[in-house]
Amino acid sequence: MMQKAANVPPRKTSASSFLTTFRQLADSVGPEAAPGLRWSLAGLIAAAAFQGFGLAAIAPLFTAAATDPDLSRALIWFGVMIALMGTASGLRWFAQGFDFDGRMVRATWRLRGQLGAKLREIPLEQLQNKRAGELNSMVLGNVDENLLYALTVLNLVFTAIVTPLCAAIGIVMFDWRLGLLLLMIFPAIVPLYRWRRPALGRGKRILGQAHQEASADVLEYTQGLPILRAAGRAGEKAEKLSQTFHKLESIQAFGHRKGAKPNIIVASVVELGLVAVLGLGVWLVVAGSLHPATLGAVFVIVVRLSEPLSTFILYTAMLEVMEAALERIGALMATKPLPQTEPAQVPKEFGIQFKDVNFTYAQGDGQAISGFNADLPERSLTALVGPSGCGKTTLTRLLLRHFDPQNGAVTIGGVDLRQIPADRINGLISVVFQDVYLFNDTVLANIRMGRPEATDEEVRAAAKAAQCLDFIERLPQGWQTPLGEIGGRLSGGERQRISIARALLKDAPIIVLDEPTAALDTESELAVQRALDALVSQKTVIVIAHRLSTIVGADQILVIEDGTLMQAGKHADLLAKGGRYARMWAAQGAVKKWSVAS
Ligand SMILES: Nc1ncnc2c1ncn2[C@@H]1O[C@H](COP(=O)(O)OP(=O)(O)OP(=O)(O)O)[C@@H](O)[C@H]1O
Structure with a gap:
């Protein structure tokens, strides 16, 4: 049975929760790295958009090549496609430069330092209520989850959403009937996504907590091993440890089961939508209002887009892991030290x-x-x-x-x-x-x-x-x-x-x-x-x-x-x-x- 996570905050389900994630991310990399990170994210979104438009350019390219005896139009579209794709690659290279320059690694180091400083000022009563292993997994694991893979995960998410969207918009400009049908797939996915994201978020939070508990249990078990062995209770505690692992396993299995259905539904909606686009294309070709070469081009684009579109929920699950980690870090950073009353004074005597x-x-x-x-x-x-x-x-x-x-x-x-x-x-x-x-x-x-x-x-x-x-x-x-x-x-x-x-x-x-x-x-x-x-x-x-x-x-x-x-x-x-x-x-x-x- 799935257990409900304690203290799980109510979640937003709209695009604003994406924005919250970006804001949390910018906060955790710190003021020096935040502008660079913003540029980097903008670069990744722009790269995904250029890639989408570049794909859409295949349609006029194929059509021109098949219908126009003078190859110059086809060459122009080829040039346009190369320019768009090249810009996409350039932008992605620039955006990932944030990672390549080691700035993400430095931001990770800086955030760990801040968490360390925070641990020094948190009232000790609160600190002692947390287990060492939980803190360890937060300061090491959560920071890595949160920052080191952030750009890679976001790149996957943008490529899965922005690229197909821009390709569809590009096709609208070329053939509005096919383009509109393609665009209709998106409003169909959004409600599915909105239905799915809160549950995904909850699942990832519960999983995160279970990981922290398991990490704390492992640490305590290994530290207490000499005493447990002396008391002949190492096996008994190992049993408890294996129960913790078992709990983790059942949470993971539950998450997979829960995640599988919506993923299959989204994938099916996408596949059906794309088949409908091709069906309409074939019908238009038969009716004589679409050139077979254009249909060929749309076929290439649809095949290229179908996989990222149908798996985008999987990628957003990674985003949830990141967000859950950011929340745990945010909660620790928000803990206030004991207040100091003014005026500050230092005693001169020591009774x-x-x-x-x-x-x-x-x-x-x-x-x-x-x-x-x-x-x-x-x-x-x-x-x-x-x-x-x-x-x-x-x-x-x-x-x-x-x-x-x-x-x-x-x-x-x-x-x-x-x-x-x-x-x-x-x-x-x-x-x-x-x-x-x-x-x-x-x-x-x-x-x-x-x-x-x-x-x-x-x-x-x-x-x-x-x-x-x-x-x-x-x-x-x-x-x-x-x-x-x-x-x-x-x-x-x-x-x-x-x-x-x-x-x-x-x-x-x-x-x-x-x-x-x-x-x-x-x-x-x-x-x-x-x-x-x-x-x-x-x-x-x-x-x-x-x-x-x-x-x-x-x-x-x-x-x-x-x-x-x-x-x-x-x-x-x-x-x-x-x-x-x-x-x-x-x-x-x-x-x-x-x-x-x-
Ligand atoms: N972190 C805590 N949270 C809740 N109750 C606590 C906590 N620490 C201690 N107590 C409770 O406060 C009371 C006083 O505990 P304290 O540790 O000060 O006693 P002590 O005289 O030092 O005991 P000992 O001699 O066994 O060390 C006890 O009833 C204890 O159970």
Whole structure:
């Protein structure tokens, strides 16, 4: 069964949707290439028209050659035909020059760059709702579908529509009866086309979405293979992947089935129309009002036109693929970044405040954070504790402005985050996560990511402070070892220390630590702990902690439950007060004893 695509916009069915496609195309190649592209399209249309008139010139040429003993008229028509056909070839050559010059390739490159820039400014909540594979297929596949083949597809469409139309108009001038009959084929096709195009468009959109989903599934499957194999679930997930492929196959089969009937109808209408033209021609010859040579010429023209005319719906299907891709790209480009309120301000101090913050995820059920107030003084260490799902990560994401609270405000140094330019917020905060992402580049470049303008010496100093030197020197090519190849061979603690070295290099005044040592063995934890000590000194630090033993020294512990602040204070005070924290502490102590005893 065909599934209906989500968010499929209502579609226009007239020639204006062609114009919309051209406009979208011109938008996506950008202002520098757009005039060239317009000329190129005009050139292709003109070439198709000249080719049509050139074909029509065969009729007077044949007639003159057969009826006029003086060959000069035939030669003139021959010259006219050659001139028209030659102009058509010249124009097509000029129009395709846009492609030959590599301008389409450059426009593709430029559009990819723009999509990349867009990805940088899209609110992270929206970005994280999209799957990596879907984005990958949009930035690579859709851009290619949209641009690289655009002129080839449009050339086919014009040749299928404009050339027969102009040939028919040309024949009208020579023999109005045959010409008019030929022209009548077009009004017969238009309603068929108008009936067919919206369904084609929908089909291509659904197919496009299915491709994106399949691409996302393949990416996730290959990335998750080590975990799936370890869990013995690789087969189970492969089953899911094959279901995705099966869905894709049934959508394609459905599209082919649906497409076949109208294509056959259009082809039949065209063939019947052309047979009618020839029938009329034969009748006129028999009646003595048409020379057999003219009929011969019309026969040649009709044979030449029948194929593009009957397959033009197939070509417009390619246009639909292009338009569906353009729409997906347009939707991504239209996503707005989080607004910045004026006047823009950059904080001079780095204490953090959460003031009456309420936050609900767009796709969440209920408030993730409610009525949250907290004051995190500059250069203090604050620990966030609480059960899984209580809202610790959400608080740090609010601080990083992945999204804005629906009510209340988060401030740094008294400045509302909404007033701070986005790139400055990134510069103010370093985050060290439990999972470290290593880029496919050298060790040196991976650490330099923290501050791209840092000198080699500064990178090395940060790596030293982050306790990285011992393992970097053991790597086969030392600092120049590409981490894409051996990243998986680094231990969790080593990866963690690379990430701390990046943060040290960045030297941001605020540090967020998302349980960096939770998954490490004791020896690694000690090394990472030393690296962290170097990182956090003199900084405003927020630590998300599950193991309370790691945060007993915190200046302040915030105990959170269901998005609300339950208790705040130092370890000893909270223990003395009793309540939620004291119970968590006792429970963790019990777990420890149990694990020792077992
Ligand atoms: N993108 C999202 N969309 C909808 N709801 C979300 C989203 N991310 C988190 N939530 C929900 O918000 C609540 C708070 O989640 P959060 O990740 O902040 O908790 P946490 O305390 O960090 O949990 P953990 O310790 O397990 O990491 C949870 O109920 C979670 O299910």
